[in-house]
Amino acid sequence: MKKLIVTVGGKKYEVEVEILEDTDKSYTTAYRAPAPRATETYSPAAPAARPKAAAAPAAGTNSSVLTSPINGVLIEVPVTAGQTVSEGDTLFVLEAMKMKTNIAAPRDGTIKEIKASAGDTVESGQELLIFA
Amino acid sequence: MSHTTKFIDVTLRDGHQSLAATRMSTEQILRVLKMTNDAGYQRLELWGGAVLDSCIRFLNEDPWERLEKFKEVLGGGQKIRALLRGQNLFGYEPSSDDLVIAFVKQAVHSGVGVMRIFDALNDERNLITSILATKAYGGVAEGAISYTTSPVHTTDYFIEYAKKLIDMGVDELAIKDMAGLLYPTDALELFQKLRAITDLPISLHSHTTTGVGTLNAVIAMNEGLDWIDTAITPFAGGTSHPPIEILAVFAERMGIEHGLDKKLIQKIQAELFIIQKELTQFIPDNSKNHKPVKFADVDVKKVDAIIALVKKEDKASIEEAIPLMRELELELGYPAFDDKIFEAQVPGGMLSNLWSQLKAINKLDQMDAILAEIPAVRKDAGYVPLVTPTSQIVGSQAAFNVMVGERYKTVSNEFKMILQGKFGRTPAPTNPEITARALGKDQVLKYRAASYLKPVMEDDFSSLAFVKSHKDLLLHLLFKQAADGFLKKRYGV
Numbered sequence: 115m116k117k118l119i120v121t122v123g124g125k126k127y128e129v130e131v132e133i134l135e136d137t138d139k140s141y142t143t144a145y146r147a148p149a150p151r152a153t154e155t156y157s158p159a160a161p162a163a164r165p166k167a168a169a170a171p172a173a174g175t176n177s178s179v180l181t182s183p184i185n186g187v188l189i190e191v192p193v194t195a196g197q198t199v200s201e202g203d204t205l206f207v208l209e210a211m212k213m214k215t216n217i218a219a220p221r222d223g224t225i226k227e228i229k230a231s232a233g234d235t236v237e238s239g240q241e242l243l244i245f246a
Numbered sequence: 247m248s249h250t251t252k253f254i255d256v257t258l259r260d261g262h263q264s265l266a267a268t269r270m271s272t273e274q275i276l277r278v279l280k281m282t283n284d285a286g287y288q289r290l291e292l293w294g295g296a297v298l299d300s301c302i303r304f305l306n307e308d309p310w311e312r313l314e315k316f317k318e319v320l321g322g323g324q325k326i327r328a329l330l331r332g333q334n335l336f337g338y339e340p341s342s343d344d345l346v347i348a349f350v351k352q353a354v355h356s357g358v359g360v361m362r363i364f365d366a367l368n369d370e371r372n373l374i375t376s377i378l379a380t381k382a383y384g385g386v387a388e389g390a391i392s393y394t395t396s397p398v399h400t401t402d403y404f405i406e407y408a409k410k411l412i413d414m415g416v417d418e419l420a421i422k423d424m425a426g427l428l429y430p431t432d433a434l435e436l437f438q439k440l441r442a443i444t445d446l447p448i449s450l451h452s453h454t455t456t457g458v459g460t461l462n463a464v465i466a467m468n469e470g471l472d473w474i475d476t477a478i479t480p481f482a483g484g485t486s487h488p489p490i491e492i493l494a495v496f497a498e499r500m501g502i503e504h505g506l507d508k509k510l511i512q513k514i515q516a517e518l519f520i521i522q523k524e525l526t527q528f529i530p531d532n533s534k535n536h537k538p539v540k541f542a543d544v545d546v547k548k549v550d551a552i553i554a555l556v557k558k559e560d561k562a563s564i565e566e567a568i569p570l571m572r573e574l575e576l577e578l579g580y581p582a583f584d585d586k587i588f589e590a591q592v593p594g595g596m597l598s599n600l601w602s603q604l605k606a607i608n609k610l611d612q613m614d615a616i617l618a619e620i621p622a623v624r625k626d627a628g629y630v631p632l633v634t635p636t637s638q639i640v641g642s643q644a645a646f647n648v649m650v651g652e653r654y655k656t657v658s659n660e661f662k663m664i665l666q667g668k669f670g671r672t673p674a675p676t677n678p679e680i681t682a683r684a685l686g687k688d689q690v691l692k693y694r695a696a697s698y699l700k701p702v703m704e705d706d707f708s709s710l711a712f713v714k715s716h717k718d719l720l721l722h723l724l725f726k727q728a729a730d731g732f733l734k735k736r737y738g739v
Contacts, residue, residue, distance in 0.1 A: 184646055
């Protein structure tokens with residue numbers, strides 16, 4: 115079982131999904147994305163196979179858990195627990211597929227706990243940081 | 247003014263970059279360099295591109311020493327051509343003007359006679375500093391057009407770009423078809439229009455990845471282009487370049503004096519097969535099956551038939567020549583071509599990179615969805631050509647869009663750099679909504695990208711124990727940690 119945080123209409127839901135096959139070797143296998151499937155249960159407008167455009171970042175989202183958007187390796191963690199951050203501040207720099215991606219604070223707040231450190235390999239949906 | 251075509255050999259730079267991951271060592275090259283020179287080539291591509299990176303990262307070699315050794319063997323640098331990525335020099339991001347000037351100056355002094363300068367986005371402002379520096383320090387500046395296909399990349403677009411390069415003062419022009427995307431009927435039109443606007447020497451650099459590069463070379467010879475990039479078997483064909491063993495025969499049948507010593511080329515070929523064996527672990531499986539090719543093996547009947555079609559100079563005849571040339575190459579044992587790109591718009595190299603990267607993160611099941619997403623992302627990015635580094639940036643962004651399940655919810659820093667204009671002006675405007683959202687408070691750059699970069703050469707580097715010379719410093723400033731690792735090992739510090 116795998117835990118995922120799914121956001122629907124600005125609200126976050128914690129869902130558990132069971133991944134039946136985890137060892138696909140061939141890329142001709144049909145497109146099978148666990149995360150969007152999970153949202154189908156909750157969302158009236160289920161995403162098609164092609165990803166939809168992202169909604170403008172919801173200002174003032176009050177979720178307390180920040181998760182990794184994709185699989186990758188954390189290469190920088192420029193913040194520490196107890197620190198106060200503003201919306202848009204870089205909390206993590208993630209490297210995936212040779213690209214660097216800044217994971218920014220979704221809102222203003224104080225960091226309660228940082229659950230991953232530089233050098234860690236993280237998976238999409240994995241908890242990285244908890245706001246106070 | 248009439249033009250006669252001459253052949254350039256690129257085996258010892260792009261030949262092994264295309265077929266052996268740029269792993270040919272200076273020692274291996276020196277086994278054939280003197281012979282290659284003696285064979286009668288008037289120009290040899292020997293340096294630049296990925297060579298510097300490969301030297302310090304994999305071969306534990308000083309790239310400056312490599313260049314200086316070549317210059318010594320050739321008795322001067324006039325014949326030595328290097329490939330320069332414009333303002334990006336030999337890296338992947340723009341460098342400051344002072345570093346570009348210092349690097350070009352050192353390269354010319356160490357042995358580069360001809361600098362082929364290109365920009366992946368065809369932003370002419372990314373070429374100006376290196377063009378001026380090359381000329382100022384006594385080199386020949388060749389401005390290269392990066393060829394790609396998209397709704398904005400019409401023949402007229404490339405002609406307008408060529409005019410800008412001419413206006414900027416390049417000594418020569420080149421058409422650089424790095425992914426083998428130039429379809430022969432389009433090649434005919436491009437060569438004719440380009441020849442009509444200038445008497446400057448024009449080079450054709452075509453890769454044979456898609457099975458049309460050698461035919462394009464023959465069309466170029468017929469249309470009076472001045473130089474053709476070629477390679478010697480087994481570092482020819484496939485993702486590399488048109489084989490000289492074939493093109494020399496075409497030249498002879500067309501009455502073009504190539505001036506090459508064919509016996510000597512056979513000797514070089516024999517030695518290159520030994521080198522290919524030594525490099526076997528770096529050579530893709532589909533490019534390992536070259537067999538020795540003699541000039542006499544080339545089917546002259548087919549050659550004459552192809553020449554007759556090319557001389558008609560119409561698109562229907564060119565179409566007819568395509569399968570004939572492919573047959574001729576396959577008969578001689580060159581790697582099978584992959585022409586799916588003409589429909590898929592995704593270069594083969596990018597495809598295999600993407601495949602191995604998805605495999606590494608256990609996401610191969612999303613490969614098809616990502617491939618379908620790539621053209622949309624490329625459009626949003628202003629139809630950037632899919633070459634290093636933009637191919638990787640666009641491919642990864644497409645992957646993020648699919649993996650996250652929402653477009654551009656996760657945007658890589660490098661993709662933001664494209665949107666912001668930090669690599670230069672994109673061929674078409676980027677998607678304004680996505681750009682505004684991804685950049686937030688940051689503005690799209692208005693001026694030449696490198697004009698925002700601070701100088702780097704005036705800083706104090708005396709505390710770096712591994713930087714012992716000006717040449718070391720240039721490597722340190724361009725390649726950062728990779729160069730530092732090489733230099734530290736070299737000096738034991």
